Amino acid sequence: MTSSVASETPVGGVRRRLAAMDQGYIVAGVLLALVVVFSVTLPGFFSTANLLNAARSASVLGLLAIGMAVVVIARGLDLSVVIIMSVSCAMAVELMLAGHGEAAALGAGLLIALGLGLVNGLLVAYVEVPPLFVTLATSLLYLGFFRLVLLPKDQQAVPAGASLMTWLGRGSVLGVPSPVLVLAAAAALATWFMSRNYGRFVRAQGDNPAAAALVGLPTRPLLVSTYLVSASAAFVAGVVGVSVAGSYDLRAAVTGTQLYDVIAVVVIGGVSLAGARGSIGGVVCAALLLGVIGNAMTLLNMSVIEQSLSKAFIVLLAIVLDSLLHPRDEETARAGDM
Numbered sequence: 001m002t003s004s005v006a007s008e009t010p011v012g013g014v015r016r017r018l019a020a021m022d023q024g025y026i027v028a029g030v031l032l033a034l035v036v037v038f039s040v041t042l043p044g045f046f047s048t049a050n051l052l053n054a055a056r057s058a059s060v061l062g063l064l065a066i067g068m069a070v071v072v073i074a075r076g077l078d079l080s081v082v083i084i085m086s087v088s089c090a091m092a093v094e095l096m097l098a099g100h101g102e103a104a105a106l107g108a109g110l111l112i113a114l115g116l117g118l119v120n121g122l123l124v125a126y127v128e129v130p131p132l133f134v135t136l137a138t139s140l141l142y143l144g145f146f147r148l149v150l151l152p153k154d155q156q157a158v159p160a161g162a163s164l165m166t167w168l169g170r171g172s173v174l175g176v177p178s179p180v181l182v183l184a185a186a187a188a189l190a191t192w193f194m195s196r197n198y199g200r201f202v203r204a205q206g207d208n209p210a211a212a213a214l215v216g217l218p219t220r221p222l223l224v225s226t227y228l229v230s231a232s233a234a235f236v237a238g239v240v241g242v243s244v245a246g247s248y249d250l251r252a253a254v255t256g257t258q259l260y261d262v263i264a265v266v267v268i269g270g271v272s273l274a275g276a277r278g279s280i281g282g283v284v285c286a287a288l289l290l291g292v293i294g295n296a297m298t299l300l301n302m303s304v305i306e307q308s309l310s311k312a313f314i315v316l317l318a319i320v321l322d323s324l325l326h327p328r329d330e331e332t333a334r335a336g337d338m
Contacts, residue, residue, distance in 0.1 A: 023270025023321075024282025031289045038296045045299060052177055058291025059179035060241040061258070062284050065265040066190050067233025069283045072266055073194075074226045075206040075275030076124060077131040080116070080139035081234045081262060086253035087146040088113035088231075089238030093156055093248050102162045110235050116142055117231025121224030147250060157247040169243035179240045183284070186236065191280045202226060206275025257308065264311060265290060268318040290314075 039046035064081055071078045092109030096102060116138070123134045147154070158165055171178040193199055204212040205222050213219045242248045252258070269286035271278030290311070297307045 024279045024285055027269060027282055027285040027289055031285055031292065034289070034292055034296075038292065042296055042299050045296065048175075050295065052175075052180065054291045054295035055180045055288060056177045056244070057294065058287045059183040060237045060244075061261055061265060061290065062183045062287030063186055063233050063237035063240065064258070064262045065269070065283045065287055066186055066280060067230035067237075068262050068266050069269065069271045069278055069280060070190070070194070070202065070229045071226045072271050072273060073206050073275060073278050074202045074223055075209065076223060076226055077135060078120065078227060078230045079132065079135040079259065080120060080142060081230055082253050082259045083139040083143045084113050084116045084231050085234035085238035085241070086248065086250050087142055088116070088235045089242045090146065090156070090248045090250055092239070093158055093242065096159050096162060097156065102164055106164070106239065109239075110232070113231040113235035114228055117227045118224065120231075121227035124227070125220040125223040143250070143253060154251050155247055155249045158242060165239065165243040168240055169246065179244060182236065182240055183287075186233065187280055187284045194280055203276050261290065261311065264315045264318070267315060
């Protein structure tokens with residue numbers, strides 16, 4: 001009988017080598033290639049101001065995707081991340097408008113975000129409701145409660161005395177916009193955590209929850225913690241977004257496509273929806289990739305529908321690539337369906 005090594009086709013060998021590579025490197029290569037192509041073909045693209053603008057536009061998306069990536073690596077899902085971002089930052093702005101200090105208002109907004117994330121985590125980890133249904137239901141609940149009970153207005157401007165938010169929206173360091181610096185800091189912090197024991201435990205949870213529990217890992221508290229990380233990242237993303245825009249708009253949480261963009265970034269960045277696989281660096285590269293593509297489509301005067309179709313096509317390609325590079329064998333299929 002011919003050995004499996006000897007019978008391996010050239011295509012299979014290439015696929016095996018690509019599968020062993022972090023998808024983040026592939027995304028980074030595509031990003032650099034597109035920057036070169038757009039720089040040659042699009043007038044005005046390759047300028048410091050335009051490139052920084054593209055990175056700035058990707059900062060909120062990248063922050064949201066970092067939090068989502070941690071949840072997905074642990075084999076979870078958080079469809080409420082955009083709602084948590086919106087309502088927690090809206091409450092912080094409302095508290096500032098009511099006369100509370102900026103630090104106190106932002107602290108209260110963070111606590112609100114953590115509280116909402118905690119509810120998600122407890123329902124998923126201890127009540128054992130599938131995360132898809134939990135976060136879909138809680139997102140509607142959170143938004144409805146805040147709009148009907150606590151926030152009679154859908155939009156409100158940030159008060160002029162908010163110095164930190166003013167800096168986040170308009171400040172820079174050595175010419176680099178503040179939102180880009182916040183994204184870089186969050187990515188570095190998340191990468192460090194995921195390289196330590198916490199990240200190893202999260203990956204073990206995502207790889208095989210039953211085996212992780214058998215070896216003594218606190219799988220339920222660990223799963224809850226990932227939703228707290230997602231909520232924290234959502235709040236930071238919201239503060240950055242509100243600072244740049246100068247106001248919050250709850251209507252955008254309902255009518256926008258930001259959630260789909262977050263999921264797209266996570267998938268394109270190489271985070272497996274079956275859990276355990278993915279890197280923060282790949283997610284950040286994917287966010288920058290969508291930022292560059294969106295910037296190029298704007299320069300090309302493409303309509304919103306054309307841009308949405310293009311993003312959908314990119315997501316489809318990412319999913320197909322993931323399936324080709326990481327085919328689900330019998331063992332992984334059983335693990336993914338647990």
